[in-house]
Amino acid sequence: MHVYANPARFLKIARPLTAWLGWVGAAMIALALCAGLFLAPPERLQGESVRILYVHVPAAWLAMAGWSGIAIAGLMQLVWRHPLAFVAARAIAVPGTLFAALCLATGSLWGRPAWGTWWEWDGRMTSMLVLFFLYAGFIALAGAEKERGGEGRITAIFGLVGAVNLPIIHYSVIWWNTLHQGQSISFVRWTSTIAGPMLWPLLVSALGFSLLFGAIVLMRMRAELARLKIEARLKRMGAP
Amino acid sequence: MNPWPFIIAAYALTLVGTLAVTAWSFAAMRRAEAQAAALGDRP
Numbered sequence: 001m002h003v004y005a006n007p008a009r010f011l012k013i014a015r016p017l018t019a020w021l022g023w024v025g026a027a028m029i030a031l032a033l034c035a036g037l038f039l040a041p042p043e044r045l046q047g048e049s050v051r052i053l054y055v056h057v058p059a060a061w062l063a064m065a066g067w068s069g070i071a072i073a074g075l076m077q078l079v080w081r082h083p084l085a086f087v088a089a090r091a092i093a094v095p096g097t098l099f100a101a102l103c104l105a106t107g108s109l110w111g112r113p114a115w116g117t118w119w120e121w122d123g124r125m126t127s128m129l130v131l132f133f134l135y136a137g138f139i140a141l142a143g144a145e146k147e148r149g150g151e152g153r154i155t156a157i158f159g160l161v162g163a164v165n166l167p168i169i170h171y172s173v174i175w176w177n178t179l180h181q182g183q184s185i186s187f188v189r190w191t192s193t194i195a196g197p198m199l200w201p202l203l204v205s206a207l208g209f210s211l212l213f214g215a216i217v218l219m220r221m222r223a224e225l226a227r228l229k230i231e232a233r234l235k236r237m238g239a240p
Numbered sequence: 241m242n243p244w245p246f247i248i249a250a251y252a253l254t255l256v257g258t259l260a261v262t263a264w265s266f267a268a269m270r271r272a273e274a275q276a277a278a279l280g281d282r283p
Contacts, residue, residue, distance in 0.1 A: 018269075022262070029258075033255075037247075047243060048244065048247065049247065052246065052247055055250055055251055055254040056250065059254065094261060094265070098257055098258070101257070102257055105250075105253055106254060109246045109247075109249050109250040109253075110246065110250065112241075112246060113241050113243040113246050212258065216262055216265045219265040219269040220265050220268070222269045222272075222273060223268040223271075223273070226269070226272035226273045226275065226276040227276075229276045229279075229280075230272070230275055233276075233279050
């Protein structure tokens, strides 16, 4: 990982990768959402409302994956003092917040026709709402720390502590009696209870949104590195 | 209950939100990199 600690080396890879991730991700999302809307069959019990799955589940996965990225970046910053770790964590926070909000909103839109309610204070929904608030707190804290000229150590600790919420979200449907359905796909055991014609659009959608998420993170990292370059240059120009 | 208004709202919200954050990030990146390049060209 320290190979990419040099921003110039990182940018050499990030520049072509940004466009590639963005365009391939967008194409996969378009394919998956068209398949989810028009090709995938309705579900036996939930009927047509199951089509919300193709936007809701990738949003949930990416909201959780985003915070995992923030926690890993926090660890790299605190232990190895990786110079790009704080930049990466700040870049992940905004798309992470977006996908946490989309997960909550699309879940609510799915809950109304499927369960007859927009919201229920059960384990899965409440822990996901906590994740959204953690993202908002992270953005505020990172902004404040950067403004005060800090290295982002407090923000890194916040990112690590916040990761406690991730297993709570994951196991909430097992630990508590919940309105939310249980796990349908296990990447550990490599099993799925979802039928093939419904599964492939979900996996393509998740992969497409993941690639786009990566492109957004790279764009935000490039913007932050350019701003740091400007700040350093202006400081040198202003120095006696 | 007709589920289609809920499905359309979920897809629209996802697409609008994702497009907005992508466009915002792209514009911020282009602006910052252009400023950095302009400053780098200065003697």
